[in-house]
Amino acid sequence: MSLRADTPARPAARVRRFSRAERWIHRTTAALMGVCVVTAAVLYIPQLAVLVGRRELVVRVHECAGLALPVPVLLGLVSRAFRADLRFLNRFGPHDRLWLWAALRRDRRRQARPAGKFNAGQKIYAAWIAGATLVMLGTGLLMWFTHLAPLVWRTSATFVHDWLALTIAVVLAGHIGMALGDPEARKGLRTGTVSEEWAKRQHPLWRPRP
C-alpha cells in the first residue's frame, strides 16, 4: 500500500492549465484589486469611513495599489505562456457565439456551451476588466493630479470613477462567485493543473499542450 502511494499519479489524470508566471500574475493582480476595493469601500461607505478615519493614509494606499494594478500584467508580457493565453482570450470563434447565446438563454447543457481554453464569458470579462482598470487609472490620476488638467475634468473624472467602481464591484462579485462555485477552476489557478475530466467537460475545444 505504501508502494502505491509512492507511484506518481497517471500523467493523463491532470493537465497543465496555467504556468507559474500566470498564477503569480493572477495572484498579485487579485491582491492589488482587493486592496483597491477595500480602501475604496472605506473612502466611500460612510459607516466604514467613520470606523476607520485616517482619510489621508487610506487615500495614499488606494492610490498606490491603483497605480500598481496593471504592473503584474505588464511584467507578465515577458512570459510566452501568458502571451499565448492573451491571444486565446482575444480571439472569438463561432463556438463563442454559441456559448454566449446559451448563456443568455440560461441553457446549462454541456453541448450548448462549447468553449476552448477560455469560454466566451471569461474572454469578455478579461477584456472588460482590463479596459475598466485603465479607465479607473486614468480618472484616478485626474482626481489625484488636479493641476494637470482643467479642474472641471476632476468632477467629471470623479463621476466616472464612482460609477465605474460600483459596476466593477458588481462584476467582480460575479467573477468571485463563479470561482467559488467551481473548485476545480480554483485549483487550476492555485496549482496550475486541472483534472482531464474537468477540462473535457468545461472546455471541450481546448487542446492542452503536454
Added chain:
Amino acid sequence: MNPEPPEERDGTPVGRRVFLGTLGLGALGVLAAPALQRGLEALSGNDPTGLTGLLPNGGGFRYYSVAASVPDKNATDYRLTVDGLVDRPRGYTLADLRALPQTRLVRDVQCVTGWRVPGTPFEGVRLADLLDAAGVRPTARALRFTCFDGTYTESLTLDQARRPDVLVALRMQDKDISHDHGGPVRLYVAPMYFYKSAKWLSGITVTDRVKPGYWENLGYDVDAWVGRSNGRTDEPTS
C-alpha cells in the same frame, strides 16, 4: 489528438474590441459627466425612497475625517476656547454657547470634491459675536481654528470671520449636530467650500497672520470661496 480549432488562435479579435470599447466609453463618460450628473441630481432630488442616496453622487453628505479616531464630547466635557490676540480670553461650555443669540442660515453646502447638498439649515452663534466679546486687539489679522480630533486645523482672515454668514454652529438640519457631522460644535463658513467648516471645533486663536489649515497645507486654496477658488466654477452658496 484533434488539432486545435483554428479560430481559437485566429478568430475575430473581439477581446481587443471590448477592451478598446470600454476605454472609449470611459472617455465618453468623462466628457458627458456634467450633463449626466445634473440629470442624476435632478432625479435624486425627487426621490422619496432615499435609495439614490446609496448611489455615487446620489446626494447627501459624505463623511471625511483625517484623524484615526475622534473622541465624543458632550455638554459636560465640551469646551471652546477663544484666545490669542484678545483682551478677554475665555472658554465656553455648550450651555454658554446655547445661551447666546442664535442665527439660522439655510444655504447649499458645496464640497470641493464635487458633491453639493441643497438648502441645509445651520444654526449657531455668529463668530463675529464671539470675537466682539473677546475684544480683538488692533494687531490681529486672522484666526486659527483647532479641533478636538487632534489633527484638523483651519484658518480665516479677520474680515472673513466677521461676515454674518460665518457661524459657530450648534445645530444642522434642525437637529443638534451629531458626532459624525462634527458635533457638538463645528464651524460653518457658508460662502466657502465645506473643508473650511471645520468639524469638532475646540479652539479659536486670534493671530497676526493667516496660518494655512490642514487641507490648505495639502494644496487646497486658503481663500476657499465657492465658485472662485480651487479652479472650480460652482454656483456660489452665499
